[in-house]
Amino acid sequence: MQRYGTSNDDDRESAIEAASLTLQRGGLAVIPTDTVYGIACDAFDSSAVKALLRAKGRGREMPPPVLVSAATTLDALAVKVPGYARALVEAFWPGPLTIVCHQQTSLQWDLGETRGTVAVRMPDHDLTREVLERTGPLAVSSANRTGQPAATDADEAERMLGEEVDVLVDDGPAPGGEASTIVDVTGSQGRILRLGALSLERLNEVLEPLGATLTTETEPAEDPAPAEEA
Template identity: 85%
Template sequence: MERYGTDGEEERESAIEAAALALQRGGLAVIPTDTVYGIAADAFDPAAVRALLAAKGRGREMPPPVLVSAATTLDALAVRVPGYARTLVEEFWPGPLTLVCHQQTSLQWDLGETRGTVAVRMPDHALAREVLERTGPLAVSSANLTGMPAATDADRAEDMLGEVVDVIVDDGASPGGEASTIVDVTGTQGRVLRLGALSLEQLNAVLEPLGATLVLEDGAPDADQDTDQDTGPDSDQEKDSDEGGA
């Protein structure tokens, strides 16, 4: 495992390049985001995704969310995205909002038992997006072992995952420190599956002028609970302490 800091411009570039290269080669990398640190893998490399899940001690029933570098990528990954979801994207991306959507059926990937859905987020973190620009969409789960709090700094991430990842990028403490809010937008009315950095009131304040509102799913956990991101009706895709999942 190699660990990279980001104090200077050269160090920052080296860290981004090392993480991107490791991911392109099918490895795992811990990267910072605007919420918590995430463990990342190439979303289109099934072996890498399996390694990510194994690193966290999870199975295929808990597939990871996907991070993207631009909002326009949503339409490459998802279909039948409703108008209210696009309003949320315009208002809260980049940022701590994960959307659970119907996935494009033509995608050649295997994130696990997604039941036809994909959880997508665009992080509000320049370094994370620079890595994503070089790699394309990444499967990113919170940097923690199952049952443990998500890492908000590189030291904690290394304690839990240092033996199973190829690269750790240390960008200091996470600026947000709280996981994303997860909204299932696969239905005519959106459902909040997990409350995180964005409250139900913040989300509905944007939608109410359009005549739309979200509802809170019964039993929806808070972001400080180590549950995993549900990516659709009756699915088990993680209500992850990211990140989206990271």
């Protein structure tokens, strides 16, 4: 594993370039995000996705979410995105909001047992988005072994995943330190699958003027595949 710092402009560019090239070649990289550190791979490389899941010690029943560099990419990955979901995206992207949508059926990828859904987020982190602009959408899960707390700095990520990844970008402590809130928007009413950095109250403040609200109630028979997001 190669570890890169970002203490000056030259180091930062070297870190972004190393991570981008590694990901484009099918490798795994630990990168910082605005919430916690994430382990990333090319979302369209099924072998890389399998390696990511192995590194975390989890199975195909927990597919990784996808990070994008621009909100406009959502429509390339998802279909039937309801109006209330677009209102949330406008208010909270880039930021700690992951939305679970119906995925485009034409996508040539294998993220695991997605049940026809994809979890998408646009991070509020310049370095992360610069990597994404060079690589395209990345499958990114929190940098930890499943069952352990998500890494909030590079040392924690290296301790858990250093032997599994090719590159680690150390950009200091994650500014958020709390994982994103995950909202299922595949139904007529949105449902919170995981509360994180965004509270139910903040989300509903955006939706109430539209006559919509989110719920925390679950419908087990219709639950989309779970996601563990950075």
